[in-house]
Amino acid sequence: MVSIISVAKAAGVSNKTVSRVINGEPYVTEETRERVEKAIRDLGYIPNMAARLIRSSRSNTFGIITDYVSTTPYSVDIVRGIQDWANANGKTILMANTGGSSKREAEIWKMFQSHRIDGVLYVTMYRRTVDPEAGDVRIPTVMINCRPETNELLPSIEPDDYQGAQDLTRYLLDRGHRKIGYIRLNPILLGAQLRLDAFRKTAAEFGLAESDLSIRLGMEGPVGAEKNYVFAVATEMLQQKDRPTAIMSGNDEMTIQIYIAAMALGLRIPEDVSIVGFDDFRTVSLALKPELTTAALPYYDLGLEGAELLNSVVAGNKARPTRRVMPCKLVERTSVQSV
Amino acid sequence: MVSIISVAKAAGVSNKTVSRVINGEPYVTEETRERVEKAIRDLGYIPNMAARLIRSSRSNTFGIITDYVSTTPYSVDIVRGIQDWANANGKTILMANTGGSSKREAEIWKMFQSHRIDGVLYVTMYRRTVDPEAGDVRIPTVMINCRPETNELLPSIEPDDYQGAQDLTRYLLDRGHRKIGYIRLNPILLGAQLRLDAFRKTAAEFGLAESDLSIRLGMEGPVGAEKNYVFAVATEMLQQKDRPTAIMSGNDEMTIQIYIAAMALGLRIPEDVSIVGFDDFRTVSLALKPELTTAALPYYDLGLEGAELLNSVVAGNKARPTRRVMPCKLVERTSVQSV
DNA sequence: TATTTCTATGACAACGTCGACAATGCGTGT
DNA sequence: ACACGCATTGTCGACGTTGTCATAGAAATA
Structure with missing residues (x-):
């Protein structure tokens, strides 16, 4: 696999300079930048997220835990909203569903932690109260379409x-x-x-x-x-x-x-x-x-806003946990007549 | 974050020995093993996948690329099948959907590569022919519910x-x-x-x-x-x-x-x-x-078998690319009467 | 001209894990 | 007693990045 080092060699600069170019840091001459970018293109270099994570301990990844939502027709739009947000903001999405098993849920939290997920979106198919089993370590979590059973103060987003x-x-x-x-x-x-x-x-x-x-x-x-x-x-x-x-x-x-x-x-x-x-x-x-x-x-918006909210929580925005509510829109078609 | 080194210190052994315990390698006394396991529990240690990947260059992760499938009611069962397989086999799933945009698709392939994905499951909502844009690097790919447009020899699984x-x-x-x-x-x-x-x-x-x-x-x-x-x-x-x-x-x-x-x-x-x-x-x-x-x-089975097939391809099973077909099962209910 | 402040770059270490290899100690056969 | 094999454990370095700090000119200031 082509690494930052091969690029550095090809461009005749140090690996740190390549790193600077990749991350758009300042203090690189236009000329050097171009030379490096050419080398990147020529070699087909693609940054290694794992190495980046290990160094910076920020995975830029959100996890989605669902019960049945990802596998059920009704609320897939929530997932679509999340994915669109992630896409627009350069985040990666790891998705897993419990199928209702709490043993499975515990495994998922562990798996997420082993990937050093930045935050979790906890999504349920039908709106209900739940009790997420985060385990010991506290990962920032936002609940979508549900709310915590205990009085823990987790932010949540629900339809109105x-x-x-x-x-x-x-x-x-x-x-x-x-x-x-x-x-x-x-x-x-x-x-x-x-x-x-x-x-x-x-x-x-x-x-x-x-x-x-x-x-x-x-x-x-x-x-x-x-x-x-x-x-x-x-x-x-x-x-x-x-x-x-x-x-x-x-x-x-x-x-x-x-x-x-x-x-x-x-x-x-x-x-x-x-x-x-x-x-x-x-x-x-x-x-x-x-x-x-x-x-x-408003399923799609639930996902979109949920991801946005999680992002601000992860960014350290400690503000009191919100319980936001999104409006439902009346769609008028032809199944009703005046009497 | 607690690492293998803190565990090693706590258990009074070398980090390599901890590594051995974690990976179930032989040549560890029962007594040492227990001591290490206790330390792991006490400290709440969870292995860091990124570090593991960087060292072994195997991510144990599959990517799913879909057009609309993950976000559409019809064929979510494919995804469920894949997830269940992944769950049972300790793989992680990265999921992204193109929403039909080929620009987006190119980005996804890049993102997958930056995560050093082991293989890709290419899933479409409706059965049709497609032309995956893998880019330069060749990642093992299995097509589900679709087949390659070009005559590339990619294995595929489709319903009958x-x-x-x-x-x-x-x-x-x-x-x-x-x-x-x-x-x-x-x-x-x-x-x-x-x-x-x-x-x-x-x-x-x-x-x-x-x-x-x-x-x-x-x-x-x-x-x-x-x-x-x-x-x-x-x-x-x-x-x-x-x-x-x-x-x-x-x-x-x-x-x-x-x-x-x-x-x-x-x-x-x-x-x-x-x-x-x-x-x-x-x-x-x-x-x-x-x-x-x-x-x-047979959506669920399509996913399950697809993942299984991809796994064997990744494992280097070069066997001629299969085009497998899964049977549809007639479900008899009460909307038909004899005449 | 001497001194300070920038700009542009590089050298090096560290992140957490595991593979290669070395070292230790104990039992076995000679 | 001696060499040998094997079980058990440890040392060290490398993976690909980026953060920290150092260096070297160039430009700005005194």
Whole structure:
């Protein structure tokens, strides 16, 4: 492998001077710089990160620990956001996922440490509380889409589920809906509770009674192996004599089943029932006809901002640990009609 | 940071002996070994990979280059397969995605080289031919879900789209369907062509005439920004006086639209039309009611086998570059009925 | 002209690890 | 007692970089 020394020889300078050129340090004549750069090109020299790290003990690498996120369709955008940030800022990304095993998680922390990672982004697929097992050594960590279980003060970034559900509820209310069904996401998930709360409170603020709301559980059980009642629940809900004119649901995926339940009963969307989702999981929201009105989870921004935040933490910005929240954007399509 | 030297001091041995213990080398007394291990635990020593790499010039790291795969719902299982293999075999994974930009791709190769990666897994989201821009230095590379455009002899692993579509077609034929519709995937994709060929040939072998087949294009255009005609095409197909009794489609995502088109026309699935997908993208195939009969793409295995193959290439197994093909498994659910 | 301040460069050590080789000590066969 | 083989441990240097400090002119100041 061609090293800094071969370049130095070829350019007729010392290795330190080559190092200076590579790192854009001052005190190099234009003429020398060019000679060195030519030698670098000619020899196809590429700096050795390992050597650099060993010398300077800064790896310029972030680790991503996920549970299922990297391997699950929903929130891959978080990873994309992180990667784009890393790309733009010359950082390297080491990625590993626990698959839910805490033994595996411990190994990953160890592996990260052996690579002298600068910081860790702890990402979960569904928003929930977690307890990262950093081990003894304290690596700067930022939590994305989740928050620490203990009261440790780790900075975190989460989507604003409350605001998203509030916007969605208002959207329906503004369009005259006064009987609204709600099919709930797995209650284990932090976001599920917040969305439901927002729905309830917003409806109440508008003067709807609890009896105008038809709230049903759509799924439950351990993440990754939950029981799914959506189709049955939706069918039942839509068969009531006094059925809701609109249905909100925990996420877009559930919405597929609501659509099918409605259509199987001969109901048209949105003429007979309006439907809104949550997430803007486009594989679904755009494939449904009519296309789905939903609230977009800011996954990409979660990743981007999370990386940015981690970077400032690593840089020693001790400022009080933030718990930042990113807004959900309402995406209006054609699955809702005024009544 | 605690190094091998601090451990050596603590245990009262030379650093080389510590090294021996860490690497499980022979010629260490049980007693010494225990003393060293205790010191390692007490001090929380973790080996420095960078130093190890610089000394041995083996990074034990594989790089994954993807176009959109890591950031797209469909084929994340490939990545999961790779990660699981890496995990089981003590390798580290560096991941980067090009987002389709070839400038970005060149940077990634450079970055990988600067980390002295042992090998690269080149993964694409949709099966297609590609032209990896390795640059000057030759890093062992295995292609997953794609194959080299040029006739370079790079080993590759791909799903057996032909066999999958063949199985699916036979499945319908065996159940008495003699009028079959087919809504095509974007023809840019390698798999799309193979699936269609398999459909055509298998139907012909069974004695169906071309006129029994209703083959229509469902989407076209550049990957990531294609035009989608599925809903319209499906609606049209199902309104024909002599409509097909079964519809095959390019992938599960398209199937959502076919379901909705059918239901909007008052047709029941599978009583009035049978439907099969392709991919077994479970977010969709399990959410649809009735659940979708489809062919599962062996994404996970593609990743697992790809990593395994790369490992053997890196280990110097020069054997002729393989082009391996992994079978698709037919997943029978309830969207098909015999006629 | 003498002295100080820059600019441009190089020599050298150190980072943490492991490979090559040397050294020590103990048992075995002669 | 002597040479030999083998198990156990240690010494030393090298990997590719960069930080520290030194050096040598050139330019600026007194």
